[in-house]
Amino acid sequence: MATYSAIAHNFTPPAATTSTQVGAGAMTLIKSITASGDGTVSFVNGSSDVVLDSTYKTYIFKYIDIHPSASNPEFQVGFRDGGSLYDATKTTTYFNTYHNEDEGVDPGTAVGYNGDSDLAQSTGFQTIIQDLGNDNDQAGSGQLWLFNPSNTTFVKHFFGRSQNAHGGDYTQDIYYGGYCNVTAAIDAVQFKFSTGNIDSGTIKMYGIA
Amino acid sequence: MATYKNIRYNIPIGGGSSEVLLSEITASSDSTISFTSDINSTYKEYLFRYVNLHPSADNKTFLFNLSADGGSNYNVTKTTTHWRGIHGESDSPATFNYNAGDDMAQGTGFQNLYGGSGGDNDQCICGEFRLFNPSSTTFVKHFFGTSQGAHSDNYSINNYVGGYANTTSAINAIQFKFDSANIDTGTISMYGIN
Numbered sequence: 001m002a003t004y005s006a007i008a009h010n011f012t013p014p015a016a017t018t019s020t021q022v023g024a025g026a027m028t029l030i031k032s033i034t035a036s037g038d039g040t041v042s043f044v045n046g047s048s049d050v051v052l053d054s055t056y057k058t059y060i061f062k063y064i065d066i067h068p069s070a071s072n073p074e075f076q077v078g079f080r081d082g083g084s085l086y087d088a089t090k091t092t093t094y095f096n097t098y099h100n101e102d103e104g105v106d107p108g109t110a111v112g113y114n115g116d117s118d119l120a121q122s123t124g125f126q127t128i129i130q131d132l133g134n135d136n137d138q139a140g141s142g143q144l145w146l147f148n149p150s151n152t153t154f155v156k157h158f159f160g161r162s163q164n165a166h167g168g169d170y171t172q173d174i175y176y177g178g179y180c181n182v183t184a185a186i187d188a189v190q191f192k193f194s195t196g197n198i199d200s201g202t203i204k205m206y207g208i209a
Numbered sequence: 210m211a212t213y214k215n216i217r218y219n220i221p222i223g224g225g226s227s228e229v230l231l232s233e234i235t236a237s238s239d240s241t242i243s244f245t246s247d248i249n250s251t252y253k254e255y256l257f258r259y260v261n262l263h264p265s266a267d268n269k270t271f272l273f274n275l276s277a278d279g280g281s282n283y284n285v286t287k288t289t290t291h292w293r294g295i296h297g298e299s300d301s302p303a304t305f306n307y308n309a310g311d312d313m314a315q316g317t318g319f320q321n322l323y324g325g326s327g328g329d330n331d332q333c334i335c336g337e338f339r340l341f342n343p344s345s346t347t348f349v350k351h352f353f354g355t356s357q358g359a360h361s362d363n364y365s366i367n368n369y370v371g372g373y374a375n376t377t378s379a380i381n382a383i384q385f386k387f388d389s390a391n392i393d394t395g396t397i398s399m400y401g402i403n
Contacts, residue, residue, distance in 0.1 A: 026228040026400055057260045057396065091365040093294030095305040113294060113305035120300035147260050147335035147357075154261050157335040159357040159367055177294065177357040177367030183331050208258070209230055 026209045028056075035198035037069065043205050044080075044188040052187055054150040056207030061146070061189065063162075063203045065139040068132050070196025072167035074117070075132055075140055076125035079149075079156070079180050080188035087123040088156075088186060092178025094118045094127065098170040121181065125192065128160055128176055132193075133167040139201065140164030142174070149186035156180040228256060228400040236392035238265065243384040244399050245280035250344040252401030257338040257383065259356075262395035267328030268361035269387040270311075272319035273338065275350070275374050276382035283384045284317040289372030291321060298363045315375065319386070323356040323368050326387065333395065334358030336368075339402075343380035350374040 031050050033041050043061070045052035052059065066075055078086030097111035117127040129140040142162030149156055159177030166172045180186060191203055231247045248255060262271065274283035291311040296303045311321035323334045336356030343350050353371035360366050374380060385397060 022230050022232065026230040026398075057398075058258060091296060091298045091363075093296045093303075093305070093365055093367045095294045111305075113303060115303050118294075118296045118303055120296060120303075121298050145335075145337070151261060153331065154263070154333040155331050155359055157333070157357040157359075159336075159355060175294065175367065175369070177355075178296070178365045179357070179359055181298070208228065 028207045028209070030205045030207050032202060032204045034202045035066070035200055037197050037199055039197055040190050040192040041198060041203050042188060042190040050205065051207060052149060052189065056209060057148050058208040059146045059149065060206045060208060061144040061203060062206070063143070063191065064141045064201060066129070066132070066141065066201035067139045067199045068134045068193050068196050069199045070193065071134050072131040073196050074127040074194040075129035076127050076192055076194060077144060078125040078190045079186045080190070081180060081182045081184040081186055086125065086188065086190045088180040088182050089121055089123055090119045090126055090178050090180050091121055092119045092126050092176060094174070094176045096172055096174040098166060098172045101169045117176070119178065126176065126178065129162045129164045129172070129174060131167045133165045133169070135165070138165035138167075146186070146189065152183050152185055155182065156186050227403050229403065231399045231401050233396060233398040235396045236262065236394055238391045238393055240391050241384050241386040242392060242397050243280055243382060245382040247399065248343055248381050248383065252403070253342050254402035255340045255343065256400040256402055257340070257397055258336070258400070259338075259385070259397045260335050260395060261333045262326070262335070263333045263393045264326045264328050264387045265391040265393045266389070269326050269328070269390040270321050271323040271326055271334055271356065271385070271387055273322055273383060273385050274319040275380045276384070277376060277378040277380055280382035280384070283319070283382070285374045285376055285380065286315055286317050287313050287320055287372050287374055288315055289313045289320055289370060291368070291370050293366050293368040296365050302364070313372065320370065320372070322354055322370055323358050323366070325360045325362065325366070327359045327361040327363070329359075332359035332361075340380070340383065346377050346379055349376065350380050
C-alpha cells in the first residue's frame with residue numbers, strides 16, 4: 001500500500017496573520033437544543049458542554065421553527081451577568097415589516113419602529129418575535145449575534161433578525177439590536193416565551209473565531 | 210506509482226465551516242485598518258466582522274471605503290442606503306428612519322457604517338460587513354452591513370447599510386476608520402465564505 005508523505009492542495013492557503021486560527025474553519029457548533037414543551041432553553045457557560053466565554057469573540061444563536069404552546073406570545077431572550085437571573089440591564093431597538101396574507105385586511109402592510117418591543121435600561125427579557133402564531137403550521141426562525149460576552153471593559157452588543165408567521169396571519173420580518181449596559185461578563189443566555197412553553201423547535205449555538 | 214495532481218473534497222475547505230478566517234487585525238490607536246491582500250476570486254463572498262471598536266474621541270463616525278488598485282487609493286464610486294433604529298437609555302428617542310445624510314449617490318468618499326460612536330470607557334461598536342464577488346469584472350459590487358453600537362448620546366443604535374460599488378473593475382482592498390479619530394482598541398476579522 002502506498003504511503004503519501006505529502007498532499008498538495010489545489011488551492012492557495014491564506015497568508016499568515018496575527019491569529020493562530022487563520023485558515024481554519026471559523027464557525028463552530030457548540031450546542032444544539034431541541035425543545036419539547038420546555039419553559040425555557042438556556043445556554044450556560046460550563047454546563048452541558050456549553051462554552052460562553054473568551055474562547056470566541058462572537059457567538060451566534062440560530063432559532064429554527066420555534067412553535068409556542070400559547071396563542072400569540074412573545075419569543076424573548078435574556079442575558080445573565082452574574083448570579084442566577086437573566087436580568088442584565090438592556091437598551092434596545094426593535095423594528096419590523098409585515099404583510100398580511102389577506103391584503104384586503106387593514107393593516108395589510110407596514111414597516112416601522114415598534115415601541116412595544118424595545119427596552120430602555122430594563123432588566124426584563126428582550127422580545128425577538130412579537131405575537132408568534134401557534135396554528136399547527138406556524139413558527140418563527142432567526143438568528144442572534146452576541147459580541148464578546150466575556151469582555152469586562154465594554155457594554156455587550158447584540159443584534160438579530162427574525163422571520164415568523166404572526167398570529168394574525170402576517171409574515172413578519174423583524175430587526176432588533178441593543179446592548180447589555182453592564183461591564184460584567186455575560187455567561188449565560190436564555191430563550192423563552194412571555195407565556196406558555198416552547199412546544200417545539202431547535203436552537204443552535206455557534207462560536208466564531 | 211500514481212501521481213495525484215488534483216484532489217477534490219466533498220466538504221468545504223476550512224474544517225467544514227462556511228466561514229474561513231483569512232486575516233485578523235487588532236487595533237491599537239490606529240488611524241486606519243486596511244485589508245490589502247486575499248481579496249480576490251478565491252471566495253464569492255467576504256465577511257468583515259468588527260468587535261468592540263472604540264474611538265479615541267467621542268461622537269465619531271465609523272467609515273469604510275474600497276480600492277481597485279490594491280489600497281493605493283480608496284475612492285471607489287458608490288451608491289448606498291443607510292437606515293437605523295434608535296432608542297435612548299432614557300426611553301427617548303425611540304424611532305426608525307432612513308438617514309439621507311449618511312447615504313451616497315455616486316460618491317467616492319468613505320461610507321458611514323455607524324454614526325456617533327460613543328467614546329466613554331464602556332462604549333464601543335460591533336457589526337458585520339459583507340462584500341460580494343469583489344473580483345467580478347462584469348458586474349457592480351454589492352455589499353451590506355449591520356452595526357450595533359453605543360451612541361455618544363447614550364442611545365442604542367442598530368444601523369443598516371447597503372449599496373454597490375458602481376464599477377466593473379475588481380475590488381481588491383478595503384479600509385476602515387473613524388472620522389478624525391483613532392481606533393483605540395478592537396478587532397476586525399476578514400473571512401472568506403465557502
